[in-house]
Amino acid sequence: xxxxxxxxxxxxxxxxxxxxxxxxxxxxxxxxxxxxxxxxxxxxxxxxxxxxxxxxxxxxxxxxxxxxxxxxxxxxxxxxxxxxxxxxxxxxxxxxxxxxxxxxxxxxxxxxxxxxxxxxxxxxxxxxxxxxxxxxxxxxxxxxxxxxxxxxxxxxxxxxxxxxxxxxxxxxxxxxxxxxxxxxxxxxxxxxxxxxxxxxxxxxxxxxxxxxxxxxxxxxxxxxxxxxxxxxxxxxxxxxxxxxxxxxxxxxxxxxxxxxxxxxxxxxxxxxxxxxxxxxxxxxxxxxxxxxxxxxxxxxxxxxxxxxxxxxxxxxxxxxxxxxxxxxxxxxxxxxxxxxxxxxxxxxxxxxxxxxxxxxxxxxxxxxxxxxxxxxxxxxxxxxxxxxxxxxxxxxxxxxxxxxxxxxxxxxxxxxxxxxxxxxxxxxxxxxxxxxxxxxxxxxxxxxxxxxxxxxxxxxxxxxxxxxxxxxxxxxxxxxxxxxxxxxxxxxxxxxxxxxxxxxxxxxxxxxxxxxxxxxxxxxxxxxxxxxxxxxxxxxxxxxxxxxxxxxxxxxxxxxxxxxxxxxxxxxxxxxxxxxxxxxxxxxxxxxxxxxxxxxxxxxxxxxxxxxxxxxxxxxxxxxxxxxxxxxxxxxxxxxxxxxxxxxxxxxxxxxxxxxxxxxxxxxxxxxxxxxxxxxxxxxxxxxxxxxxxxxxxxxxxxxxxxxxxxxxxxxxxxxxxxxxxxxxxxxxxxxxxxxxxxxxxxxxxxxxxxx
Amino acid sequence: xxxxxxxxxxxxxxxxxxxxxxxxxxxxxxxxxxxxxxxxxxxxxxxxxxxxxxxxxxxxxxxxxxxxxxxxxxxxxxxxxxxxxxxxxxxxxxxxxxxxxxxxxxxxxxxxxxxxxxxxxxxxxxxxxxxxxxxxxxxxxxxxxxxxxxx
Ligand code: FES
Ligand code: FES
Numbered sequence: 080x081x082x083x084x085x086x087x088x089x090x091x092x093x094x095x096x097x098x099x100x101x102x103x104x105x106x107x108x109x110x111x112x113x114x115x116x117x118x119x120x121x122x123x124x125x126x127x128x129x130x131x132x133x134x135x136x137x138x139x140x141x142x143x144x145x146x147x148x149x150x151x152x153x154x155x156x157x158x159x160x161x162x163x164x165x166x167x168x169x170x171x172x173x174x175x176x177x178x179x180x181x182x183x184x185x186x187x188x189x190x191x192x193x194x195x196x197x198x199x200x201x202x203x204x205x206x207x208x209x210x211x212x213x214x215x216x217x218x219x220x221x222x223x224x225x226x227x228x229x230x231x232x233x234x235x236x237x238x239x240x241x242x243x244x245x246x247x248x249x250x251x252x253x254x255x256x257x258x259x260x261x262x263x264x265x266x267x268x269x270x271x272x273x274x275x276x277x278x279x280x281x282x283x284x285x286x287x288x289x290x291x292x293x294x295x296x297x298x299x300x301x302x303x304x305x306x307x308x309x310x311x312x313x314x315x316x317x318x319x320x321x322x323x324x325x326x327x328x329x330x331x332x333x334x335x336x337x338x339x340x341x342x343x344x345x346x347x348x349x350x351x352x353x354x355x356x357x358x359x360x361x362x363x364x365x366x367x368x369x370x371x372x373x374x375x376x377x378x379x380x381x382x383x384x385x386x387x388x389x390x391x392x393x394x395x396x397x398x399x400x401x402x403x404x405x406x407x408x409x410x411x412x413x414x415x416x417x418x419x420x421x422x423x424x425x426x427x428x429x430x431x432x433x434x435x436x437x438x439x440x441x442x443x444x445x446x447x448x449x450x451x452x453x454x455x456x457x458x459x460x461x462x463x464x465x466x467x468x469x470x471x472x473x474x475x476x477x478x479x480x481x482x483x484x485x486x487x488x489x490x491x492x493x494x495x496x497x498x499x500x501x502x503x504x505x506x507x508x509x510x511x512x513x514x515x516x517x518x519x520x521x522x523x524x525x526x527x528x529x530x531x532x533x534x535x536x537x538x539x540x541x542x543x544x545x546x547x548x549x550x551x552x553x554x555x556x557x558x559x560x561x562x563x564x565x566x567x568x569x570x571x572x573x574x575x576x577x578x579x580x581x582x583x584x585x586x587x588x589x590x591x592x593x594x595x596x597x598x599x600x601x602x603x604x605x606x607x608x609x610x611x612x613x614x615x616x617x618x619x620x621x622x623x624x625x626x627x628x629x630x631x632x633x634x635x636x637x638x639x640x641x642x643x644x645x646x647x648x649x650x651x652x653x654x655x656x657x658x659x660x661x662x663x664x665x666x667x668x669x670x671x672x673x674x675x676x677x678x679x680x681x682x683x684x685x686x687x688x689x690x691x692x693x694x695x696x697x698x699x700x701x702x703x704x705x706x707x708x709x710x711x712x713x714x715x716x717x718x719x720x721x722x723x724x725x726x727x728x729x730x731x732x733x734x735x736x737x738x739x740x741x742x743x744x745x746x747x748x749x750x751x752x753x754x755x756x757x758x759x760x761x762x763x764x765x766x767x768x769x770x771x772x773x774x775x776x777x778x779x780x781x782x783x784x785x786x787x788x789x790x791x792x793x794x795x796x797x798x799x800x801x802x803x804x805x806x807x808x809x810x811x812x813x814x815x816x817x818x819x820x821x822x823x824x825x826x827x828x829x830x831x832x833x834x835x
Numbered sequence: 836x837x838x839x840x841x842x843x844x845x846x847x848x849x850x851x852x853x854x855x856x857x858x859x860x861x862x863x864x865x866x867x868x869x870x871x872x873x874x875x876x877x878x879x880x881x882x883x884x885x886x887x888x889x890x891x892x893x894x895x896x897x898x899x900x901x902x903x904x905x906x907x908x909x910x911x912x913x914x915x916x917x918x919x920x921x922x923x924x925x926x927x928x929x930x931x932x933x934x935x936x937x938x939x940x941x942x943x944x945x946x947x948x949x950x951x952x953x954x955x956x957x958x959x960x961x962x963x964x965x966x967x968x969x970x971x972x973x974x975x976x977x978x979x980x981x982x983x984x985x986x
Contacts, residue, residue, distance in 0.1 A: 095974050096889055138952065146907065150937040153933055154931075154932035154933030154934070154970050155932075156932075175963055202845065211980065247954075250908075278930075283929055283931060285934070286925075286929060287917050288927065289934035289937050290910075290917055290922040290938075290941060291870070291910065291911065291913075291914075291916075291922065291940075292868075292870020292909065292911050292938045293870070294869045294870075295867075295934065296935060298869070298873065299863075299869035301867070301869070307864075307951070332836055332853065354967065367851065367852075367856075367864040368859065368860050368863070368864055368873075369855075369860040369864070369964070370853070373853070373855075395906060458933075458935075458969060459872075459880070459882065459933065459936050459968070459969040459970070460872070460935045461873070465949070489984055506933070507933060508934070508935030508936075508969060510936060511969075526909070528980070538878060540873075540874065540875045540877070563923055638890060693979045706955070712965035731929055735932060735972065735975065736932070737931065738971065738974055739971035739972060740971070741971070741972045742971025742972075742974070743837055743971045764876075764877050765875050765877070765879035765880055766877060766879050770967050771971070771973075772964040773959065773960050773963040773964045773966070774960035774964045774974075776971070776974060778956070778974075780974055784984075
């Protein structure tokens with residue numbers, strides 16, 4: 080049985096102790112696969128290395144079970160689904176479980192990283208093992224008390240039973256005794272067919288707090304004597320502070336301090352995720368949010384061009400300097416520059432066979448170029464953080480996806496040892512990758528230190544949008560070589576971006592085409608970028624899946640059958656090495672979405688249908704998008720989604736996540752985009768940055784999961800990228816035009832489909 | 836700075852603030868009622884929705900000086916235990932993802948149902964499109980509203 084503990088041998092520490100007042104406290108510490116959690120991008124599929132994850136299960140004599148959730152919650156449901164995994168093996172009564180958010184503890188709780196669709200995947204084994212161990216100890220305690228063999232003890236819903244004698248007892252009543260027992264060397268994990276918590280829908284454990292408006296979020300955090308701080312940042316990327324005069328502003332009501340300060344001193348070695356936008360902070364501190372907002376509007380500030388600047392990065396034993404160009408960039412000029420770069424030779428990322436010859440001999444070559452703009456994350460809760468820093472210690476609290484990456488930098492910035500820094504993670508009002516970058520936490524801490532008071536740093540919506548860590552601007556040109564019989568004999572993708580390209584060279588259709596070439600190039604920029612829900616994939620899926628659709632059309636094939644045929648080839652006779660997808664699982668979602676959407680069925684004729692499928696972050700997702708015309712505009716009325724993410728822990732919450740990804744994808748495909756004029760973002764709030772709303776949301780999103788017993792492979796990101804492609808393909812059916820430039824809405828309303 | 840007596844969730848509260856201060860910040864910073872959320876400050880997102888005499892308004896646009904003698908209800912005052920039919924429907928449909936927008940969504944939905952106890956799909960679209968949900972929970976919001984309308 081595969082699930083019998085193998086990894087338990089890697090266990091480094093497990094400790095049971097009695098709770099004050101009786102009961103069991105099981106501190107568990109497993110070695111879990113967590114390397115992947117530290118890496119966003121290419122290496123997500125790398126063999127995991129092992130790190131330690133510790134947590135606890137507390138069982139009180141009155142049978143209340145408390146579980147510590149290690150990972151920050153940003154809407155992906157980990158506060159519920161991770162404890163469900165513990166409860167499954169513990170055989171606890173879910174109604175009696177209380178969940179507590181763990182503090183940041185790099186040593187005990189492991190990476191605590193929310194991102195990369197990794198939470199459930201990373202904690203799947205360790206948390207179940209913890210539950211199983213506690214259960215076994217409780218059974219042992221009962222067996223000893225009842226003087227019966229442990230094999231005859233059974234459990235259900237937090238109660239222990241001995242059927243023959245009719246004895247029963249709650250977990251709570253045996254918890255103290257269990258605490259004194261030795262830790263079992265080996266425990267058995269359940270086979271999936273015996274799951275009864277996992278795979279059945281459980282409601283959000285914070286649901287009631289959310290609907291009653293309890294203070295859960297960073298912006299709600301408050302402490303006695305707390306001041307509010309805001310940062311006035313340069314109006315454009317490439318600018319910096321020249322001078323300011325605060326004399327008048329300081330007289331305004333409630334204003335306590337106005338000063339400028341650097342975030343990182345020259346030469347400060349930043350960690351890989353310390354990305355920040357502007358290094359000069361012009362800070363206004365006051366009593367209330369409104370007063371600070373008013374004061375900063377009145378500040379007299381001069382800005383000047385920053386010129387080229389240098390960033391120093393440390394970590395991993397390598398110090399490197401990066402020059403950030405000082406240009407004041409404009410979207411039109413950036414777009415032209417991308418076209419110039421696209422014509423130049425690029426870095427070869429993968430080559431199979433002889434693509435040059437294939438294209439030379441081709442009877443037909445199809446070439447298409449796709450473009451996409453910067454995207455702002457626009458988390459509903461703007462960036463913010465609380466900090467109280469003194470000479471001896473620091474307490475910081477707020478919304479943060481990756482406390483483990485932030486702590487070392489914070490320690491260096493504050494000159495405090497790590498154990499004098501306490502990071503508390505509040506519930507996040509969205510994250511989408513944005514809150515993996517802890518600079519706003521450092522800013523808050525430095526401000527608190529300077530004013531010697533507890534401070535909450537608040538970004539306004541305008542700050543949040545114009546002072547962002549954006550999804551990069553991307554382009555990619557796809558070429559296909561067809562022979563005289565319309566067989567695909569060569570495939571070429573060349574992608575670029577500002578400041579990085581999006582190409583995943585080993586993804587489908589690599590492996591399915593004999594002659595294949597992938598290339599990439601990039602243009603440096605001072606516009607700051609970072610992870611955005613399914614980094615890079617969110618562009619690739621749009622471009623590649625639109626191209627495959629156009630290819631299928633040119634070849635006279637059904638778009639699903641065409642993909643399935645390629646996947647069959649990739650499975651039976653793969654081209655090249657390192658193809659990082661599983662052709663069976665890929666084909667599985669296409670087959671499922673085909674069936675569930677009634678693809679090709681006459682009753683669906685009234686819809687303009689677009690299909691797309693993609694693999695990223697270890698999982699597979701396909702969508703069929705059904706478009707109709709509504710008030711003269713194409714409207715996505717229905718969506719059918721098929722997802723293979725292995726075992727689905729909390730099915731209804733997982734559905735919610737896929738529905739959200741579909742809505743997010745439709746919204747960004749149609750409307751998402753941040754443009755610049757002389758370095759200044761042209762959108763600063765939702766009146767300019769269009770977000771999808773209720774009236775543009777599909778009437779129905781039907782989500783289907785592939786049923787299998789594969790360990791969970793992640794869900795937050797995978798359903799998002801293919802939505803773009805499916806929408807583009809449905810738009811073609813609706814309008815007869817191909818859409819190559821995101822966002823699609825502006826092109827829709829032009830007579831000719833002009834490029835950006 | 837001036838003193839204002841405002842009525843929030845049935846209680847008269849005294850506040851000293853700049854007359855232009857939006858109720859949103861009065862609630863959050865002065866009165867310790869952080870259930871009402873800040874999302875945009877420019878009437879574009881609906882996160883700050885409260886009821887003024889029973890009707891949904893964007894509290895980021897409502898200066899404290901304009902609400903004397905009027906009833907303000909926030910999410911904290913909607914029900915004693917989270918058992919308003921709309922809150923119950925929200926829980927039943929497990930609407931929330933991050934949850935940040937949901938107080939505003941609920942306050943809008945309650946106001947919609949007050950004016951249109953049996954809303955159509957189009958009524959819901961029209962009324963609720965002022966509330967952004969970045970996580971994309973709109974289909975569940977709609978389903979919850981339709982359910983609440985039955986009770
Ligand atoms: S904060 Fe008032 S509408 Fe957005
Ligand atoms: S649930 Fe996150 S913004 Fe609506």
